[in-house]
Amino acid sequence: MSRIECKYEADILDAVASGRWPDRLDRELRDHASSCGICSEVAMVSALYRDEYASAMEQAHVPSAGLVWWKSELRARREAVRVASRPITLVAGIAGTCVVAVLVAVLMGLSSQVNLAAVSAFVLSQPMVLWLVLAVILAVTPIALYFVYSDE
Amino acid sequence: MTMRDITLSELVLLRPRTEDTDDTLQMDQDSFGAFYERTARPVWAYLWRRTGDRHLADDLLQESYYRFLRARVSHESETHRRNYLFRIAANLVNDNHRKHPAPLELPDEGKPGHPVSESSMGLQSQRRTDLDRALVHLSSRQQDALWLAYGEGSSHQEIADTLGLKVGSVKLLLFRARRKLVKLMGGRMVEMKGKS
Numbered sequence: 001m002s003r004i005e006c007k008y009e010a011d012i013l014d015a016v017a018s019g020r021w022p023d024r025l026d027r028e029l030r031d032h033a034s035s036c037g038i039c040s041e042v043a044m045v046s047a048l049y050r051d052e053y054a055s056a057m058e059q060a061h062v063p064s065a066g067l068v069w070w071k072s073e074l075r076a077r078r079e080a081v082r083v084a085s086r087p088i089t090l091v092a093g094i095a096g097t098c099v100v101a102v103l104v105a106v107l108m109g110l111s112s113q114v115n116l117a118a119v120s121a122f123v124l125s126q127p128m129v130l131w132l133v134l135a136v137i138l139a140v141t142p143i144a145l146y147f148v149y150s151d152e
Numbered sequence: 153m154t155m156r157d158i159t160l161s162e163l164v165l166l167r168p169r170t171e172d173t174d175d176t177l178q179m180d181q182d183s184f185g186a187f188y189e190r191t192a193r194p195v196w197a198y199l200w201r202r203t204g205d206r207h208l209a210d211d212l213l214q215e216s217y218y219r220f221l222r223a224r225v226s227h228e229s230e231t232h233r234r235n236y237l238f239r240i241a242a243n244l245v246n247d248n249h250r251k252h253p254a255p256l257e258l259p260d261e262g263k264p265g266h267p268v269s270e271s272s273m274g275l276q277s278q279r280r281t282d283l284d285r286a287l288v289h290l291s292s293r294q295q296d297a298l299w300l301a302y303g304e305g306s307s308h309q310e311i312a313d314t315l316g317l318k319v320g321s322v323k324l325l326l327f328r329a330r331r332k333l334v335k336l337m338g339g340r341m342v343e344m345k346g347k348s
Contacts, residue, residue, distance in 0.1 A: 004327040017305065041330045048283060049302035055280070056197035056303075059206075062213065065188035069181055072218045076177055 006038040016046045177221040184221065191234055192217075195241050198299055202245045202292075204284070212248070216241040235313040238300070242314060246292045286336035294329035301326055 011029055015021040021043055025033070033039045123130050179187070195216060199209035219240050227233040287295055296315060300306040308326075312319045 005323050013302075013305075038327070041334050045298065045330045045333055046302040048279070049298060052201065052280065052283065053197065053299075053303035056201050057193055059200065060193040060196045062192040062196050063210070065185040065192070066181075068188060068192075068214060068217050069177075069184055071214060072177060072221050075218060076222065 003038065006036055006042075008032050008036065008039050009042050012039045012043050013046055016043055016050060021047060178224060179221055187230075187233065188217065190230075191237055194304060195237060198238065198304070199241055199245060201299065201303075202295060203248065208248070212241065212244045215244055219244075231310065232313065235306075235310055238304075238314045239316065242296050245296075249292055282337060286333055289336055290329055290332060294325060294332070297322060297325045298329050298333065 008029065012021070012033060015025055015029065022030070022033075033043060177184075192213065196209055196213050199212045199216075200206060203209055203212065216237060220237050223236070223240075225236060227236060290298070293315060297311055300311045300314060301308075306314070308319050308322045311317075311322045311326075315322070317325070
């Protein structure tokens with residue numbers, strides 16, 4: 001199996017980091033690097049990345065710690081509110097479903113007892129009653145919705 | 153019955169229950185400020201070089217610190233804490249690459265999407281273009297390992313902690329990544345060797 005590391009790798013990295021690579025390298029290390037495939041690759045790649053890193057650090061203009069903290073805190077609070085309100089939303093959904101189910105059951109029960117043909121005939125003969133009922137619903141609905149969805 | 157003064161430690165125990173709820177950050181602001189000053193620029197540099205997008209790097213930086221602050225992890229040392237932060241950043245970069253895969257070939261310099269278009273500096277710019285073109289053929293993990301080892305100067309153990317690998321795997325990963333990079337850059341690498 002071929003080698004994947006060399007005991008001189010750390011020395012080569014040190015030489016690149018301290019700027020001794022390739023001109024101010026001591027003779028022994030230079031001789032080794034010229035004959036060792038691993039060390040020559042390490043030297044080339046680390047020299048390349050050293051410049052890359054320096055250049056990227058020059059470009060790095062980061063926001064202040066306070067701003068990052070504040071944004072994180074705000075998001076954490078929103079997240080907490082969202083998690084806390086999840087059961088409330090669930091209960092409201094269940095309650096709504098129950099109300100609809102009860103209404104449907106009541107209407108079905110009434111429809112079997114009431115003569116729908118007579119009711120229809122009455123409504124058609126007295127259209128004012130129908131308009132009055134619709135007006136009451138239109139007036140009451142926004143008020144009911146306001147009380148349901150207002151925080152206080 | 154006698155009354156006694158409440159001690160500070162007892163007072164701390166009586167703090168509101170809300171502090172234990174999920175909206176808390178796992179560090180105080182002063183400690184965070186000091187840690188951020190030491191780590192923000194290297195993390196941003198890593199994010200920028202891995203994504204090639206300054207704005208995305210800004211967003212991922214915020215996200216990295218948010219996740220770091222929310223994580224219920226105890227850190228035994230500053231190095232461990234730093235490695236953990238880089239691990240979060242690396243995962244975010246890799247998630248982003250999975251959602252928006254990078255094209256196999258980079259756009260030409262000056263065209264939208266090219267990472268060096270924002271900073272043109274002659275030879276250095278050309279070198280970076282060559283490196284970027286070579287890096288798209290390396291896996292995310294290989295790119296991470298190379299940056300951490302030769303950019304950040306992290307040890308094999310630190311890279312292993314950051315990438316969630318064994319030290320032996322890191323050595324092999326670096327060996328293969330180096331070899332591939334040198335092969336991909338070919339003669340240009342030798343040219344650089346002479347100029348460096």
